[in-house]
Amino acid sequence: MTNYKNNNTFSFEITKRIPGKLGRAGIIHTPHGDIKTPAFMCVGTRGEVRFLSMEDLESVQAQAMLSNGYHLRNTSVEIAQAGGLAKWSGWNGPTLTDSGGFQVMSLGSGIGKVVSMDREDEVINADPKDRLAHVMEDGVRFFDPFTNQEDFIGPEESMQIQCRIGADIHMAYDELTSLADSYEYNVEALARTERWAQRSIDEHKKHRDDLGYRQSLYGVLQGGRWEDLRRSTAKKLAQMEFDGYGLGGAFLKESLGEILRWCCEELPENKPRHLLGLSHPDDILIGTEMGADTFDCVAPTREARHGRIYARHGYYNLQKCQDSPLPLDEGCDCPTCRSGWTRGELRKLWKSEDNSVRQQYYNLASIHNLRFIIRLTEDARAAILNGTFPEFKAEFLKNYYPNRK
Ligand SMILES: [Zn+2]
Structure with missing residues (x-):
């Protein structure tokens, strides 16, 4: 029995643009249904949103769920056997996984994704905290605080994990730099992320049809807060065989819009863009104006738990x-x-x-x-x-x- 929609294919159509801006409203078609954009994807790290049932998600009119490649990696074989994330989780709508790179690289770093200007000096001048992750050409070796064991994830491993989880949309494996990293380090990390982008594509092609429907892959843009790096990587990734793009990185809140504009001006217009991990109302509106189509973040539910x-x-x-x-x-x-x-x-x-x-x-x-x-x-x-x-x-x-x- 199959309940796939849209003939198992992935595509994006733009319905209307914001005049004079990069933003647009559109529809992303995935094997498990459509996402009308701009859209917020709720975060079900391990395939469920904390304290919410699938009926609750329907009642808030959620369109799509983002789960985490890192947290689901040890259950990925079981998920594949169940027919993929949508069936395994009971969500049965469009899904997305992130590559796990953010979790692996931010372990122990204590540096978040968005910092407001009043903390800029503190963060940029901070001693890089003792990271639990060691980045190499092959991938990232890290100490997993949950299992107390050393582990390794590179682009190939990330693609294999994501293709077993079987979300409709996957993210290429990338290196997230923090606001404390220098320009020189960002140049080095970005070149590695671009090499990992091609390796992600190559490995993804081998497994993307394994569960009986086409799983799509987004390239992830890094480059910190530098215009030359952001534009050059967007141009390079635009030439690669990606189905869409993830807008990544740690942002100073005040320059978020400008950085997104640099990226989206260089990206192909006909492919969807996901702003990774940001969801304050102003971030969503600025992101939408600058050309981001989808959003995700744990903040709405986490903040609710904190009153x-x-x-x-x-x-x-x-x-x-x-x-x-x-x-x-x-x-x-x-x-x-x-x-x-x-x-x-x-x-x-x-x-x-x-x-x-x-x-x-x-x-x-x-x-x-x-x-x-x-x-x-x-x-x-x-x-x-x-x-x-x-x-x-x-x-x-x-x-x-x-x-x-
Ligand atoms: Zn209410």
Whole structure:
């Protein structure tokens, strides 16, 4: 029995562009269904989103799920035997895996993906922390803190793992540099990432049809914060046989839009682009304007677990909402808000000593934050389609960040 859609093929169509910008609304067709873009992919690191059932994901109108090649590598044979990630997880819609490179290389480094300007000096001048990963031409040797064993993943291993997991979209193996790395180091790392890109393509071709449908491969752009590196690697990867592109790297928040513009100006227009691991509302809107089509990040659900609730007038912390009768966010269409939960009630669940009550909180709050971000991408898409994206973006940002100039 097969329930594959779209004749097992992958393609991308642009429905409408933002006039004068690189952004667009479109549709990515995958063997397991369509993704209307811009779109936020929920993150199910190990094939499930924490504290959310598959019905919950449907209820927030998630279109696609991103899982993690690194975390699923030891179960990948089992996943292949089940017919691939969509069937194994029960999600049964479009899926994407990342290469595992980010996890492998950020083990122990303590450096996140986005740093605001006020921490720039601290991060750039920091002593590189003792990394648990050693990068070589072949790949990365690393100490796995979960198994207490040394392990190795290179481009070939990453492609074999991803092709067993069998998501619709895979990421090429790349080396993520941090904001603490020098220009010289970025030149060296980028050349290696470009060699790994070709090795990823070569290995991927051998296995991409193993599960009975075509699995696609995105090339990943690195290059830090330097325009010459970003443009040159985008040009090189544009010539390679990739189905789409991952926009990678650690970003200073203030230069995110500019860096994305450098990349997207050089990339072929007819292939989709995924901005890896960023999802603050301003990142999504700037990313959309600059030509990113899909997004993913653990932030909405992670922040929910820490009591941070997204709302149209900016996020707030439930800590300050004792006995508040206010809705989480007025006008929100998520199942939590439609059931009438108030800030005060959710705070009470969050503070409970009872583990199962706290789990109910994690579920209700994650649903709200995920729906908020997914709705933002839906609204952005609608605004692109009716030609009002600049106005929509300005209005949203004015409400969400009222103190910004
Ligand atoms: Zn809500």
